[in-house]
Amino acid sequence: MSASLEKGVRVLKEVIDAPIASYFSSCVHCGLCAEACLFYTETGDPKYTPIHKLEPLRRVYEQEYTLLGRVAKWLHISKPITDAELAEWQELVYNSCTLCGRCSVVCPVGNDIVYMVRKLREGMSASGNAPEGIKGAANRTVTIGSPMGVRLPAVKAQMKHVEEDYGIPIPLDVEGAEYMVMLSSMEIINFPEYLGAIAKIMRQAGKTWTLCSTAFEATNAGMQIGNSDLAKVIVSRIVEGAERLKVKTVISPECGHAYTALRWEGANLVGRPFTFQVKHIIEVLGEFQEQGLLKTEGMETDRLTFHDPCQLARRGGVIQQQRSLMKMIAKDFVEMPDAGFMNWCCGGGGGASAIEEGEELRLEAFKRKKAQLEAVKPDRLVTACANCRIVLEEGLEHYQMDIPVIGLTETIAEHIPEKGA
Amino acid sequence: MNEMQFLTWVRGPGLDIALSLFVLGVLWRLIEIYSLGRKKDLSAPRHKPGASGWHTIARRSVPPEGMFKTSPVSYVGGYVFHIGLAIIIFLFIPHIKLIESLVGVSWPGLPSQVVDLVTVVTLAAMIVLLADRIMKPTKRYLSGFQDWFTWTLTFLPVLTGWLAVQHLLLPYTTMLALHILTAELLLVFIPFTKLFHAFTVFGSRWFNGAVNGHKGVPV
Numbered sequence: 001m002s003a004s005l006e007k008g009v010r011v012l013k014e015v016i017d018a019p020i021a022s023y024f025s026s027c028v029h030c031g032l033c034a035e036a037c038l039f040y041t042e043t044g045d046p047k048y049t050p051i052h053k054l055e056p057l058r059r060v061y062e063q064e065y066t067l068l069g070r071v072a073k074w075l076h077i078s079k080p081i082t083d084a085e086l087a088e089w090q091e092l093v094y095n096s097c098t099l100c101g102r103c104s105v106v107c108p109v110g111n112d113i114v115y116m117v118r119k120l121r122e123g124m125s126a127s128g129n130a131p132e133g134i135k136g137a138a139n140r141t142v143t144i145g146s147p148m149g150v151r152l153p154a155v156k157a158q159m160k161h162v163e164e165d166y167g168i169p170i171p172l173d174v175e176g177a178e179y180m181v182m183l184s185s186m187e188i189i190n191f192p193e194y195l196g197a198i199a200k201i202m203r204q205a206g207k208t209w210t211l212c213s214t215a216f217e218a219t220n221a222g223m224q225i226g227n228s229d230l231a232k233v234i235v236s237r238i239v240e241g242a243e244r245l246k247v248k249t250v251i252s253p254e255c256g257h258a259y260t261a262l263r264w265e266g267a268n269l270v271g272r273p274f275t276f277q278v279k280h281i282i283e284v285l286g287e288f289q290e291q292g293l294l295k296t297e298g299m300e301t302d303r304l305t306f307h308d309p310c311q312l313a314r315r316g317g318v319i320q321q322q323r324s325l326m327k328m329i330a331k332d333f334v335e336m337p338d339a340g341f342m343n344w345c346c347g348g349g350g351g352a353s354a355i356e357e358g359e360e361l362r363l364e365a366f367k368r369k370k371a372q373l374e375a376v377k378p379d380r381l382v383t384a385c386a387n388c389r390i391v392l393e394e395g396l397e398h399y400q401m402d403i404p405v406i407g408l409t410e411t412i413a414e415h416i417p418e419k420g421a
Numbered sequence: 422m423n424e425m426q427f428l429t430w431v432r433g434p435g436l437d438i439a440l441s442l443f444v445l446g447v448l449w450r451l452i453e454i455y456s457l458g459r460k461k462d463l464s465a466p467r468h469k470p471g472a473s474g475w476h477t478i479a480r481r482s483v484p485p486e487g488m489f490k491t492s493p494v495s496y497v498g499g500y501v502f503h504i505g506l507a508i509i510i511f512l513f514i515p516h517i518k519l520i521e522s523l524v525g526v527s528w529p530g531l532p533s534q535v536v537d538l539v540t541v542v543t544l545a546a547m548i549v550l551l552a553d554r555i556m557k558p559t560k561r562y563l564s565g566f567q568d569w570f571t572w573t574l575t576f577l578p579v580l581t582g583w584l585a586v587q588h589l590l591l592p593y594t595t596m597l598a599l600h601i602l603t604a605e606l607l608l609v610f611i612p613f614t615k616l617f618h619a620f621t622v623f624g625s626r627w628f629n630g631a632v633n634g635h636k637g638v639p640v
Contacts, residue, residue: 019628021454026618026625029563030499035491046562066453068613104633105640106485108499109618110477110626112633264636267463274465317467317637341638342486 005083008127012060015119021065023116024058026109027051033103033113038344038368039096039361050103050113053092056081057120086129093117093124094131095358096365099224099257099350100310102342114315121226130225133354138221138230146217147354148185155183155216158192168199173245174210179284180247180276181209182218182238182262184255186386194254194386197413201285204416205293209251215241218253220261223269224351231261232269238262242276249277251284254407256311256349256385263316280312281409282384286321289328296329296415302379303332306408307369307392308343309385322384322408329415330382336372344368346383348391366395373403384408428598431605439605440523446612447620455624466635473634474627480639481626494557498550505543509536509579533586540583547576571614577603 001009034040034049046052062069063078072078101114124130137147145151159170171177179202187194202209215238222230242250252259261269263278279287288294306326313319319340326333338344347365352358369392373381381396381403383389392405422430489496510516514530521527530536551572554560581600584590591599611617618625633640 016457017459018455018457019459019625019632021457022621022624022628025450025454025615025621028615028618029560029565029568030492030495031557031559031563032488032492032495034559035488040559044558046559049559049563052563065457067449104629106488107629108481108484109622110481110629112625112629115629115632264464267465268460271463273463277465314638315636319638338487 001080002083004126004128005081005086008086008123008129009060009081011126012057012120012123013064015122016057016061016065019112020057020116020119021061023109023111023113024054024061026111028109030108033107033111036102036106038100038102038347038365042365042367043361047092048096050097050117051111053089053097054113054116054120056086056089057116057123060123083127086124086127090124090129090131091358093120093129094134094225094350095352095355095361097350098310098345098347098352099315100345101315102310102344105314105342118226121224122228123226125226130227131351131355131357133356134221134225134351137351137354138225138227141217141219141221142230142233146185146188147219147221148189150185150188150217152213152216155188155211158188158195159211162192162196162199166196166199168196168203170195170199171208171210173213174208175245176247177208177210177245178248179207179209180212180215180242180245180250182251182253182258183211183216184219184253184258184386185217186219186255186390187253188216190390191386191407191410193410193413194407197407197410198281200413200416201288201294201409204295205288207293210245210247212238212241212245214244218258218262219255220258220265221351221354223261223265224257224354228269231265235261235266235269239266239270239274242274247276249279249284252278252280254281254384254386254389254409256309256316256387257351259316260311280316280318280384282312282321282325283318285325285409285412286318289321289325294328294412295417296412297417298329298415299331300329300380300411301331303334303377304330304380304382305334305336305373305376305378306339307336307346307381307383307388307405308340309383309388310343310345310349312384313343314341325408325412326382329412334376334378337375338372344372346388346391347395348387353387353391362391363395363398366391366398369395370399370401373401378403381405382408382411424592424595424598428594428601431598431601435602435605439608443608443611446609447617450612450617451620454621459628462632462635464635467637468634470631470634473639474629474631476634477630477640478623478626480630494549494553498546498553501546502543502550505539505546506575506579508539509543509582512536537583537586540579544576544579544583547572547579551576567614571610571616574603574607574610574614574616578607 040048063073103113259280347362512531513536585596
């Protein structure tokens with residue numbers, strides 16, 4: 001057994017807990033999880049059945065934690081995990097799983113399959129079997145500060161541009177602000193209108209907010225490859241920043257996994273409850289709308305639909321707010337089939353979009369989104385995740401569908417009346 | 422060993438051995454699984470925890486939105502044979518009498534003709550599900566020795582029980598003894614095969630419901 005394999009197996013042993021033992025003991029191989037997975041439904045290849053993606057973890061469970069499995073291991077009649085096998089499983093655990101969690105909500109015996117994929121990734125990463133694309137993103141986040149290599153000067157330059165374009169100052173490192181706003185690199189580089197939108201929204205709501213110079217990047221590729229040590233380093237920066245600035249709430253940007261990393265995994269990674277709240281920007285907008293702090297004028301008149309980012313909706317519990325916000329600014333808002341809780345992934349979540357060699361499969365899986373869109377024929381597609389947005393744009397371009405993709409936050413901000421107007 | 426001796430053995434020592442292995446096996450497996458525990462979730466819950474785990478135990482008995490039409494055979498076949506098994510095991514009067522002799526509690530049963538009909542339907546559903554497992558590429562791909570073995574383990578006691586009651590194929594005494602023997606084999610293997618889902622299904626649904634309920638998502 002190679003040293004890296006040994007490390008991987010040790011980590012897998014560590015992550016196995018009562019839920020995982022219960023889940024593996026309950027699976028009856030009914031295959032229903034396959035029908036929930038877009039990588040299976042769009043390819044028809046049975047190897048993409050979600051529970052099958054967990055085979056290495058299941059074997060470690062059986063061989064290490066069950067009486068009969070231990071006897072079989074002792075008698076040398078069980079099949080040990082090999083390097084080659086883990087290498088082969090990389091495609092199943094990363095390229096063809098976006099951690100969308102649809103399988104977990106359909107399993108008739110109640111297995112939380114995505115919970116197990118997340119844990120299996122810990123062992124895959126420890127044994128050196130995480131894909132280069134996400135590994136690179138994680139390492140850049142740790143060493144440079146962002147997966148796309150964005151440093152503070154780039155953020156400051158963007159702040160300056162936005163201040164000039166919108167005529168609103170962008171606060172940085174303001175102690176005692178109510179909200180600390182996080183960004184994703186994608187927003188810093190590709191979608192600067194997000195920052196301008198926040199400035200407008202906060203000004204109208206009369207809320208104090210700030211960016212943080214030591215923690216502006218919210219995405220967490222450490223969580224995506226399944227390396228809790230790296231994920232912890234990345235989350236700790238945000239915790240330290242938020243505590244130094246004594247903010248009440250940290251706002252996760254339009255990015256699904258950033259939200260999961262911070263909202264649900266963050267406290268567990270650093271090993272203590274947070275002293276501040278974490279909210280997705282859509283939750284904050286929902287609250288402002290409810291409290292009458294968000295006032296818009298005019299309506300979009302073309303046909304709009306909303307793509308639910310998995311980590312925001314099914315995995316995060318924010319399902320109604322985006323709908324009520326859409327209705328505030330859109331006359332012709334239509335829902336795709338399966339929208340909301342059962343929505344289909346864009347195909348690039350969970351780090352999958354960073355895997356170059358997974359592109360072909362990703363585009364194949366995109367046929368599901370294509371079918372959903374064809375059912376309602378929208379003029380534009382609204383979402384609330386910068387990663388979804390990029391993946392959607394790529395898929396739409398590939399299938400030559402002329403549907404622009406826009407972010408919900410900036411679309412809302414466009415309807416906020418100019419000050420004094 | 423003649424057929425009477427065979428019957429006497431399966432009713433006496435055979436039953437004792439099977440029940441002991443079953444009870445010890447179930448206890449061992451439950452401890453083996455649930456004593457692993459889990460880490461406390463330190464993230465702030467969206468709502469107070471409540472009974473989301475219990476809700477999922479109930480909710481997961483019904484196909485989620487859009488799923489029924491993807492696999493109607495699995496759902497219909499699954500319902501029919503699970504409910505059928507429950508009726509046969511717990512509402513057939515001789516079974517109730519056996520349970521009464523073991524643990525001292527009893528309840529009213531169903532007329533034998535009704536159980537007969539349920540048995541035929543259950544056997545048919547199990548055959549359909551077996552055919553589905555063979556024909557459907559995904560199910561066949563997932564299937565290993567255990568899947569075929571546990572199907573056989575479950576099917577045989579139902580089949581032999583029905584044949585015994587109908588006085589078909591073999592003399593009644595022999596068929597009854599075979600029925601009891603196959604039921605004993607089933608009991609022995611329940612804790613150590615996927616059949617153990619009969620126990621862990623509740624824990625699994627509960628964990629899933631609790632973890633997602635923490636996030637405010639009813640699953």
